[in-house]
Amino acid sequence: MASDKVKVAILMADYGHDPTETAVPFSEFKKAGWDITIFTENGSSPKCDKRMLEGWTQKLLGATQDAVSLYDDMTSTPEWQHASSWSSPTFDLSPFTLVFLPGGHEKGVRQVIDSRVVQTALGAFFPQTRKPSRKAVAAICHGVMALAEGKTAEGRSVLCDATTTALPGAMEGAAYHGTRLFLGDYYKTYGAGSESVEEFVRKKLDDDKVQYRNSLGLSPFVVKDEKYNYISGRFPPDAKLLADEVVALVGEISQAVNQRSVELMHGI
Template structure:
């Protein structure tokens, strides 16, 4: 029986703890082997504003997500990630590449990495069905893919259906916290494109391919929202409230593809 192997690439600092720890815990519970990767093999840290203090209480992770992050952060795989800049780094052996999001500016280290782009430019086309390889992304994690160009100079998800952080959510968070957090909720600074705009402009037909939902409550039935492509083993979510459903559907996708 095949044990699926998962890689979670991360910036040194700034990813959302819910979008990282909730899927990680679900992957481990499903029996997957999970590894992390950072630029130079440094143990990553998630966004502290989401984990502690008044910002955690007002806009951050839930108590369960914080606990899940604490458990994940002391594991050997989290403390000793592989380095994506090492000469022998490759995505070839992984059945799943999972790209977490986060709006803290540190996540640009991953989104903008030419090395990660190079590896994904080879890996993502190999997820075309039938395939034993898959990719999942949530929130700003989708931008890692929309910023990755193939040999045709189109982004690797140019023909896929996808979702990402909705503009409405990003704008509400930005304007609602600007007085005390400045442009914290704008990863590339005030006035930059919203995540949804960044992703939509890279799709062949954004009006048909970009899927959206403005349901926000993580507890109400039907408001969690993920999108699964039909041509590729690719699945995406919008924001932290989608993390559990995204993980569950990703596990099913991976298990079905490696069977």
């Protein structure tokens, strides 16, 4: 499977995703020469959380200038400007090599997290990433929450037997309590009093004490599952490492597939 044949589906809401968690992986996937398709509910071009991109909230809490620059580059691409629809009758993830779910805590991301269409599609796609496989999934922050809502044929979360990380509850709580006087419940996607992303994801796992991996450090941190071609991250500082690990994983998959093709040609 050559790099120019790698097809990536990025599933998004119309508004609210984190610009760093979206633009950094997008940039790395483009550098790898992959074909990228952005999916929103009705095919409109998505917009990331403006609080992370402009004003005092950007300067204090939001994307770095480098990430803002990557975001501006991303929004000028044909892939971004001509999104496809995940509510279309023809929506199908099976042609794709990689499905990527960026995060974001703005309430607009509930559009993709709560979508039955997306849940069903992820329920069909994720089991196909069980090793050995040509397919992969990556998710970061609230994107892990969206993935955890994918259901298997038995009605269980697709992550029930997977190893994962997500936005740590301690980080989410610190952001919420530290800003609620001037931003209200902005850092609580489902409103004040709702469970954290970590609590939500842990409930989907068969044994969260073993399967949920955590780090409260600020250094980049990602988790690579051993059963599935699945990589997860916590928050924006993890985005570059996540993207690099995904590019490496897909490269390894490609090499394995090509090697197997050669072996079959020679009757090995």
